[in-house]
Amino acid sequence: MAKKSKRKAAAGDVATNRQASFKYHLIETYEAGIELRGSEVKSLRDGAVQLKDAYAEVRDGQAWLRNMYVAPYKPAARENHEPERPRRLLLHRREIERLIEHTSEKGLTLVPTRLYFSGARAKVEIAVARGKDAHDKRHAIKDRDQRREIDRALAERD
Numbered sequence: 001m002a003k004k005s006k007r008k009a010a011a012g013d014v015a016t017n018r019q020a021s022f023k024y025h026l027i028e029t030y031e032a033g034i035e036l037r038g039s040e041v042k043s044l045r046d047g048a049v050q051l052k053d054a055y056a057e058v059r060d061g062q063a064w065l066r067n068m069y070v071a072p073y074k075p076a077a078r079e080n081h082e083p084e085r086p087r088r089l090l091l092h093r094r095e096i097e098r099l100i101e102h103t104s105e106k107g108l109t110l111v112p113t114r115l116y117f118s119g120a121r122a123k124v125e126i127a128v129a130r131g132k133d134a135h136d137k138r139h140a141i142k143d144r145d146q147r148r149e150i151d152r153a154l155a156e157r158d
Contacts, residue, residue, distance in 0.1 A: 014044050014122075015115045017051040022140060024111055024129035030099070033090035034065065034115075034122050039076040040087075044122055046073075049115060056089060056110035056126045058100050063089035065112060065124065089124065102128045 020026065036044070043049065048071035056065050065087045072080045091099070102108050111129045115122065132140075 013114050013116045014047055015049045015051050017054070017111065017113050019052055020111045020113050020127065020129065022132075022137065024109070024127070024131055025136075026111075026113065026127040026129050027108070028102070028128045029113065030091065030095055030126050030128075032063065032095075032124050032126055034124050035088040035090060036122055037081045039073040039079060039081050040070050041122065042073045042076070043070050044115070044117075046071075048073075051112050051115060054112050056112060058096060058103060058110075061096065063091050063096055063099060063110075065089055065126075068112065068115075089126070099128070107131065 050069040054065060054068040056063060058064075067084055068087065069083050070081065072083060099110060103110060107130050109129055109131070110126050112124050113127050114125045116125075117123070
């Protein structure tokens with residue numbers, strides 16, 4: 001039996017939140033920097049991060065990323081960070097004000113979609129999103145299955 005390999009993120013990405021586009025309608029995206037500690041940066045470079053349960057919020061005029069899991073960096077034994085601590089997002093004042101407007105509207109939330117490095121700086125892409133209904137999710141599954149069947153038929157034909 002073949003060993004299951006870890007699913008890789010897209011080229012250039014450290015991590016992606018693949019569940020975000022399934023659970024939410026993504027309306028608008030923003031790029032933000034993240035305030036990190038040294039051991040967190042090393043863990044990110046190793047790809048030891050998970051965005052699945054993460055979300056962003058604006059509180060007291062600052063944007064925060066919560067529930068993003070960054071695995072402890074093994075060589076930094078004592079100097080390690082807390083894996084799920086809140087991390088401040090670095091955005092311009094105008095962008096934060098726009099996010100406040102969006103999140104004050106009922107049903108909208110902020111969801112991180114991908115994490116990547118731009119040069120030496122870690123960036124996160126956050127999306128303003130509206131939750132999907134159950135029938136929307138069923139429709140997405142149906143479309144995905146149909147696409148898969150078409151690809152199989154084309155592959156068998158060649």
